[in-house]
Amino acid sequence: MRHFRYVSVLLLLISVTACSSDEKAPYVERPVNTLYNRAVNALEAGAYLDAARFFEEVERQHPYSVWATKAQLMAAYSNYEASKYDDAVIGLDRFIQLHPGNRDTPYAYYLKALSYYEQITDVSRDQLGTEKTLKSLREVIRRYPRSKYARDARLKIDLTRDHLAGKEMSIGRFYLRKKEYIAAINRFKRVVDNYQTTTHVPEALHRVAEAYAAIGMTEEAKKAAAVLGHNYPGSEWYIDSYSLMTGKDVREKKEKKGFLTRAWNAVF
Numbered sequence: 001m002r003h004f005r006y007v008s009v010l011l012l013l014i015s016v017t018a019c020s021s022d023e024k025a026p027y028v029e030r031p032v033n034t035l036y037n038r039a040v041n042a043l044e045a046g047a048y049l050d051a052a053r054f055f056e057e058v059e060r061q062h063p064y065s066v067w068a069t070k071a072q073l074m075a076a077y078s079n080y081e082a083s084k085y086d087d088a089v090i091g092l093d094r095f096i097q098l099h100p101g102n103r104d105t106p107y108a109y110y111l112k113a114l115s116y117y118e119q120i121t122d123v124s125r126d127q128l129g130t131e132k133t134l135k136s137l138r139e140v141i142r143r144y145p146r147s148k149y150a151r152d153a154r155l156k157i158d159l160t161r162d163h164l165a166g167k168e169m170s171i172g173r174f175y176l177r178k179k180e181y182i183a184a185i186n187r188f189k190r191v192v193d194n195y196q197t198t199t200h201v202p203e204a205l206h207r208v209a210e211a212y213a214a215i216g217m218t219e220e221a222k223k224a225a226a227v228l229g230h231n232y233p234g235s236e237w238y239i240d241s242y243s244l245m246t247g248k249d250v251r252e253k254k255e256k257k258g259f260l261t262r263a264w265n266a267v268f
Contacts, residue, residue, distance in 0.1 A: 032062040036071065043074070048082035051075075069095075073104055077111060085115040106140075110149035113137045117156055120163055130167075134160050158197065165195035165204075172207060181211040202228060206237040206244075213244060221245065 039054030055075035059068045076091030092112040096105060113136035119129045137160065140153040172187030184207065191204040205228035212221035225241040232238050242248070 029061055030057075032058060032065050032067050035061065036067050039071070039074065039078075043078055043081075048078045049084070052078035052082065052084075052087075069099060069102065070104075072098070073108060076108070080111060080115055080118075083118070085119055088112075088115045106144045106147050106149055109136070109140050109143060110153065113140055113153060113156070117160070120160065130160060130163055134164070161195055162198040162200070165191050165198040165200040168195070169200050169204060169207075172204070176207060176211060179214070181215045185211045202232045202235040202237040205232075206241045209241050210244060 035054055035058045039051050039058065042048075042054055043051035052075045055071040055078060058065075058071035059075070062068055072091065072095045076088045076095060079085075079088040079091060089112055092108045092115070095102075095108050096112075099105060102108075113133065116129060116133040116136050120133055134157065137153040137157045140147075141150045141157075144150050168187050168191045172184045172191070175181070175184035175187060188204040188207045188211070191198070191200050192208070195201065205224050209221045209224040209228070212218070212224060222245060225245050228235070228241050229238050
């Protein structure tokens with residue numbers, strides 16, 4: 001089926017470009033509804049690249065039709081579905097520039113943010129794409145704060161920030177393993193200061209305490225551990241920090257209500 005659709009698209013492209021290779025051949029213009037319906041059918045069949053080509057052909061052959069504007073956006077959406085995110089962003093930027101007041105422009109901004117979001121890499125790699133994602137998601141919220149796109153953008157911002165915090169944690173752990181404690185502390189503090197709502201903060205506080213303890217700065221280590229104990233009393237990292245500061249393993253007793261809090265207060 002995909003092969004058949006590919007051949008169909010190829011034949012279409014041959015027919016519309018024939019005039020460039022043979023000046024005597026007439027230009028064959030397809031009706032706009034024929035092209036658009038072909039694009040929609042390809043999209044529904046999951047032939048996303050074919051769909052993108054057909055939507056682009058709608059605009060090329062019928063640039064002043066009411067379908068041309070919609071086809072621009074649908075071509076970008078088809079590229080997004082085909083995981084051609086760079087092509088999708090290029091098309092969406094063009095749509096936004098040409099149609100800033102269009103009713104579908106909020107969706108164009110949102111789809112652009114999603115195109116960046118889908119490219120977020122693992123925490124071991126450069127996070128420039130993650131920064132672009134964050135910027136684009138915030139743009140959706142700034143421009144359309146009451147839209148359904150803004151609501152989803154806020155959720156994805158939390159996930160994106162968690163990802164950035166994870167990158168900082170990965171670098172901090174690397175420094176910690178290399179015994180470059182000051183560099184590690186700076187990374188972990190960045191998580192605590194800049195990504196306070198993420199899931200990485202409890203570990204970051206524990207790692208700060210661990211690094212300070214390793215260089216003999218006991219009071220600083222205790223302060224970090226105390227902040228961890230106050231804000232995340234049920235955390236596994238809290239138990240690790242308590243053990244680090246006291247030399248006592250209290251994991252077997254942690255289920256006793258209030259045990260860690262009383263023990264911690266007794267020490268600090």
